Amino acid sequence: MPHPHYDSSLRHRLGRTLRTPLGVTALTACLLVALVAVLGPALLGDRAAQIDTDAINQGSSAAHLLGTDQLGRDIAARVVVATRPTLRLTLLAAVIGVGGGLLLGVAPAVVGRRPGRLITAVVGVLVAFPGLLFLLFLATIFGVGTTGAVFAVGLAMVPPMARLVQNLTASVAGSDYVAAARILGVGRFRMVVRHLLPNIAEPSVLFATQATGGILVAFSGLSFLGLGVQPPQYDWGRLLNEQLNRVFVNPAAALAPGAAVVLTGLMFGLVGEVLAQAGGRRAPRAAEPGPPRPSPAAGETAATDDGALVRARGLRVTFPGGRQAVRGISLDIDAGEAVGLVGESGSGKSLSALALADLVPHPGRVSADTLRFDGADLRADPRLGTGLAMVFQDPMASLNPALRVGRQLAEVAEVHLGASRARAAALAVDRLGAVRIAAPERRARQRPHEYSGGMRQRAVIAMGLMGRPRLIIADEPTTALDTVVQKQVLGLLAEVREESGAALLLISHDLAVVAQVCERVLVMYAGLIVEDLPVGELLGGAAHPYTRALVGTAPTMTTDPGKELATIPGRPPEPGETGAGCPFAPRCDRARNRCHEDTPRLTDLGPGRRVACWYPVGPAATTSRTVEATS
Incomplete structure (x- = not known):
């Protein structure tokens, strides 16, 4: 299951992306299309259905912005009213395509090996079949009309969606945590819901969002060919079909439905692009507040370049x-x-x-x-x-x-x-x-x-x-x-x-x-620099116990072959495990109460040397190791 902090981070990235020019454009387009779909039939429904035999096939005018059709109905009003059925049928077909693709996509990971191979092979054959011919084939099978067109367009989306989900699922199904879940006896349905779908949700949603624009074009195309919405109902594709023969007489009447299809398809593409940016590394970054910084210690002067x-x-x-x-x-x-x-x-x-x-x-x-x-x-x-x-x-x-x-x-x-x-x-x-x-x-x-x-x-x-x-x-x-x-x-x-x-x-x-x-060495532990010293002092004059422990674990040419190598007890802390005090204190044999309570800062210890330790090792504890001994 995705970590709640990750979900929160995704929401924050989405919010930041929506404040970019691309995000504002996509959000504005979605709101505009939604308002037209919701309010259009209520405001212009009567005008779109009103027949006026005295205004048949008129051109653009103040009374009729895009002119009238063969029955004197206002074309602009009909384009607005057609927004709702066009979007409703498009989204319904998208639900069929996404749902069917998810079912076929995850099936090979949960059914037996032989049925899984059969499903994969069938999807491969369908994907190899030309998409347009497959769509027309399905439209012929389901017959003329709105219902047949919805099923034809939706099922035509299933193979590419299923192939994507199969590829994504295959990469997740081989993970160790999925194998562990199988060993623990997790059921197939729970396996899909808890382990597979959450880990492929982001790319699947992006693909579905952008593919919805293609569904809109495909559905409008079927209506334009007379295989989709039938009179007296109408959508943008049907309106384009009705006005195409007048394109040279009244171009606006013919181009308006086509422009509506193109612009709404671009809107779906923008939504997919916004989700892609919010879900990936291209998301705009907000400055993250860090922990309070102490006043600069010795050796950490103001940030001027100084060469x-x-x-x-x-x-x-x-x-x-x-x-x-x-x-x-x-x-x-x-x-x-x-x-x-x-x-x-x-x-x-x-x-x-x-x-x-x-x-x-x-x-x-x-x-x-x-x-x-x-x-x-x-x-x-x-x-x-x-x-x-x-x-x-x-x-x-x-x-x-x-x-x-x-x-x-x-x-x-x-x-x-x-x-x-x-x-x-x-x-x-x-x-x-x-x-x-x-x-x-x-x-x-x-x-x-x-x-x-x-x-x-x-x-x-x-x-x-x-x-x-x-x-x-x-x-x-x-x-x-x-x-x-x-x-x-x-x-x-x-x-x-x-x-x-x-x-x-x-x-x-x-x-x-x-x-x-090297000429100088920086020693890191638990995300902090704990010592900065000249390389000549590394093997013989290190002051931090951790640095000396590292040196002690490295064999030299003079190390007794029969002597067991030194090790550092315990393990380094994971990110987020460190609290108050020196992070090396639990593993340090020189640690005292102060080491567990206060975090030491990197401070000067001499020319070219800094150390973050409350009780650094003094010169008397130096060893006889030299750089040449390990060279």
């Missing part, structure tokens, strides 16, 4: 339910500086980096008191262009397997630098050569699966170098690589920094990698 390439103050990443994965961190990265970001899984390292690049996945929300990159305020304009390059842990997730590598690199130059196709292709080959990929001309014509893991990582780095990045964010760039390739990639990053002057933010679990590459 810093990146400056963040109070950076937060919040997910539905108020769960904060990044809880108001502050950091600076100077131009050309290499900074390491370390911590256990779930500490918020990758989300912090993604927040800087405006890449936090939906439904996460990023807020900050200050967020600047190269002098620009990212809160006002998050576009970074080619000033920032991202190197992800899995290069296959960054490369499209269907496109050649050179083409993917060239696209960056075409979009961001405005280069011609030929110039961009030449630049892509040059960048592949710059990252030490042999035979770059040939390799540019290959696809990602033809590259080794190390070459794919190099290609992703080359993609970042298509522009002139000021900052390179490398998120676990060597995790999946062997030690030889890892050394090559790290060496390549060092060369890139030296040649381009770019700053580097390296995210890693491997302290030895950070010690080799």
Whole structure:
């Protein structure tokens, strides 16, 4: 069942979307059409039915805005009155199509394997049949008239709706929670209602809303052909049929019903677009109030750039339910500086980096008191262009397997630098050569699966170098690589920094990698930065107990092979589990009462050093480890 906070968030996003120009337009159109459908027959019903033999087939005039028909009836009044039956029949056909599509769509997931395969095959055959011919075939079977047209149009919508629901249901039915529900003996009906339909509701509603516009056109088309509404009843399609032979004499009379069909179809499309924006990442974001910020502590001065390439103050990443994965961190990265970001899984390292690049996945929300990159305020304009390059842990997730590598690199130059196709292709080959990929001309014509893991990582780095990045964010760039390739990639990053002057933010679990590459280290725990120190002090002079615990779990060349590796007791807190006090206190052997009651702030501990701890480790407790021991 969807989380109540998610439902609330969806309502808020819908409300914000309705305040955009698109939302206002869609809402205004819906209200206008609804008013015409409700009030039109009451206000103009008599005028639309009044026969005047003295005013037969007249043109537009002050008395008859769109003229009159062959019986002297006012055409404008008839178009208005036809709004209600046209919408009623359209929505009725939509209910048939959506209901039938849902039934056939979820059936393969709840019936036996053989009946499910049969239903899937039948739907596949119906979808392959041309839609217009299928509609006319059904209209012929059900016969001429309103009822037959409603069933024909509604059933014609069933196959595409069922195919969509089948595809969506198949992706949900394989989830662990569905398997667990089956093991617990949840009934088929309850399985559909509680586990399947809520998880496919959003795309199904969007499809149904936009398909309703097509149903309107299809139903009007049947009436226009004489297969739908029959006299004396009428809808827009019937009115268009009656006035078509006078299109050259009185164009307005013939075009008005057609314009009503087109504009109302566009209204349904706008409604679907509004729902799509409200349900997806394109929804306009409202500023989220964060927790009260304390006055700046030592080392957290006012947010002036001071030459810093990146400056963040109070950076937060919040997910539905108020769960904060990044809880108001502050950091600076100077131009050309290499900074390491370390911590256990779930500490918020990758989300912090993604927040800087405006890449936090939906439904996460990023807020900050200050967020600047190269002098620009990212809160006002998050576009970074080619000033920032991202190197992800899995290069296959960054490369499209269907496109050649050179083409993917060239696209960056075409979009961001405005280069011609030929110039961009030449630049892509040059960048592949710059990252030490042999035979770059040939390799540019290959696809990602033809590259080794190390070459794919190099290609992703080359993609970042298509522009002139000021900052390179490398998120676990060597995790999946062997030690030889890892050394090559790290060496390549060092060369890139030296040649381009770019700053580097390296995210890693491997302290030895950070010690080799970086100049400064930020240690994160539970969404907070708990220590900031020079890399030379990481392995021997860390002041925070958590940092020392991380160092203690990493074996070195001098570690006794027969000695059991050290571990950190307990587990890191989940977002939303942290309360008052130091988040590391439940796992810390130095914790005292104050640690459980008051949250320490990041404060200066010496030149270039900051720590968030009430009782930091003193110099006397330093170990004899050195950076060289793990290198």
